[in-house]
Amino acid sequence: MKALVKGAGVAGLTAAYELATRGAIVTVADPCRDMTRTASWFAGGMLAPDCERESAEQIVQDLGLDAADWWETVLPGHVTRAGTLVVAAGRDTSELARFASRTNGFQTLGDEEIGTLEPDLGGRFRLALHFVREAHLDPRAALTALRDRLERKGVSFVETEPGWTKRFDVTIDCTGMARAKADMQLRGVRGEMLILHTPDVSLSRPIRLLHPRFPVYVVPRADHRFMVGATMIESDAAGAITARSMMELLNAAYTVHSAFAEAEIVESGVGIRPAFPDNLPRVTRNGDVIQINGLYRHGFLLAPAMARQAANLAFSQNTTTEHNHEACH
Amino acid sequence: MLSLYGTEISSRLLLGTALYPSPAILGDAVKASRTEIVTVSLRREAAGGRTGEKFWSLIQSLGVRVLPNTAGCHSVKEAVTTAKMAREVFSTNWIKLEVIGNHDTLQPDVFGLVEAARILAADGFQVFPYTTDDLVVAERLLEAGCKILMPWCAPIGSARGPQNVEALRSLRGHFPDTPLIVDAGIGRPSHAAAVMELGFDAVLLNTAVAKAGDPIGMATAFAKAIEAGRAAFLAGMLEPRDMAVPSTPLIGKAVFS
Secondary structure, eight states: OEEEEEOOSHHHHHHHHHHHHTTOEEEEEOSOTTSTTSGGGGOOOEEOHHHHTTTSOHHHHHHHTTHHHHHHHHSTTOOBOOOEEEEEOGGGHHHHHHHHHHOOSEEEEEHHHHHHHSGGGTTTOSEEEEETTOEEOOHHHHHHHHHHHHHHTTOEEESSOOSOGGGOSEEEEOOGGGGTTTOTTOEEEEEEEEEEEOTTOOOSSOEEEEOSSOOEEEEEETTTEEEEEOOOBSOOOOOOOOHHHHHHHHHHHHHHOGGGGGOEEEEEEEEEEEEOTTSOOEEEEETTEEEEEOOTTOHHHHHHHHHHHHHHHHHOSOOSOOOOOOTTO | OEEETTEEEOOOEEEEOSSOSOHHHHHHHHHHHTOSEEEEETTTTEETTEEOHHHHHHHHTTOOEEEEEOTTOOSHHHHHHHHHHHHHHHOOSEEEEOOBSOTTTOOBOHHHHHHHHHHHHHTTOEEEEEEOSOHHHHHHHHHTTOSOBEEOSSSTTOOOOOSOHHHHHHHHHHOTTSOBEEESOOOSHHHHHHHHHTTOSEEEESHHHHTSSSHHHHHHHHHHHHHHHHHHHHHOOOOOOSSOOOSSOOTTOSOOO
16 A cells, blocks of 8 residues: 655654555655754654543543554653652642543652652642653654654655646645644644753653643753743744743743753744644544644644544555544544 | 622522533533523633634523623732623623732732722722622722622632521611622522522622532533522521420420320
8 A cells, every 4th residue: 555644743753654554555744854844843742642632621631541552562761650749839739639520540749759759840840640650651762763764664755745646545634733724623723832951950840830720831851951831822823932832831940940040941932733722633534635623732642543533544555435434523 | 589789680590601611511500590691701712812713602692681890800900801892702791700819819909900990990880899808898899880699608619518608697687778789609509599598689699609529510500499489588487496306295285294
């Protein structure tokens, strides 16, 4: 089988991997050579199915449970399995109770246990929830490594879509927000993020800071860099980060650890997440075109499950046209 | 029926549109609540002045009246500018006026509120002012041209329910003919029922529904509580007594102890 994958974000690359692994000859087409214009580039990289259950439907937790295993198998060494630590400022501790009542898979920690687990946060928070089975990865390192891995497997990457698409048995459309003009259901949810650098803070796992209006996470990356994100704004405007958002993100980082006040702001970024009205992803098939879209804020968490579903559809012997097969319904 | 600036409304529940898990759940919650009015923040969903067109069209597809608000405005000028933008975007003279005085607690700046209400009312707006439960501020707002008042019953998002029942009673007593809508501070259906029992005309909610475990189920629960509170107010309730008063007569009872 010859397959064309359109889009080299996390959805496209995971789909290409699933197809190539099952024996397809895969070409990936993306006009952006360096991946920095995909929403995936600005992701947090948290593989957090349990925490996400706080605001997402059960299906997100179910589909996301295997994500860490998938990434670990495909890219050994990229996944850190240290869980997630959920904290709140002293006056917002009732938010922890609310979060706990909506989720499962956590242990409640007191201040001493917090200090044992995450020494730099010792004495800063009285109460935390440790979601033990969660994991995280560096999205940029993972995307780059996955692309290398695919090239070694013989997948070819092109910048312009081949005009002779008839040569392909199946096309997997993973173009995310580029589909929004044609698909009225698809909308953009703007996410703004920062990368901070400070040698004064060491963290081993993502920290989620609960706040009634503005929950934020800090995800450690290599070399004392920290991704701080992300806003959730109902807009597809791609302009630079706003002052208000930057202040909120920096305030949150400062609340997690006061040493962030002295951190360098290495980068600010904006990604537009593609989302359907229910904020759930969809794998749909129309003839020999399969779409994966609407990964919303769950790209790295749900892309493996979506890729498997798309590959199943591509390889299914059923040749009749199947319209709007919805993965989550 | 409730009349808000001449518009007849049968549902006494107004619903905010922020913080829902997804637009689809928001839509289902609006339907379940049978609300006829939703509030929308121009600022909250805007990024650099541009807004998500598809989110607006989702809201518009709900077929309910939109009450735009000036959430996040900290000055009279900012609130007036936002109100004018909202009038353009939503083609309505209705504006829920918020002028925030404290960044942290989002407590209204009642001085700025009165000033902004006067400017907007003179400009033809029909102002729904988000205010505290202060009686004198309420009088000033009516003088400024407001025909509706929206007092809080507790700080916004606090979910504490009615904190100062006497102040709420006093507002109701002083302004028997002004529609009074409790806005902010409601956490659970019993809170909503309690203020409706006091004779308030309607309740505006957001967080209590949006952040519930099941927003759609909670929207239904609130709709029922608000109806129950209203019906109880109209039916007339017993006042509390210091003594137990049995409902069966004592005379004729076989044994007196």
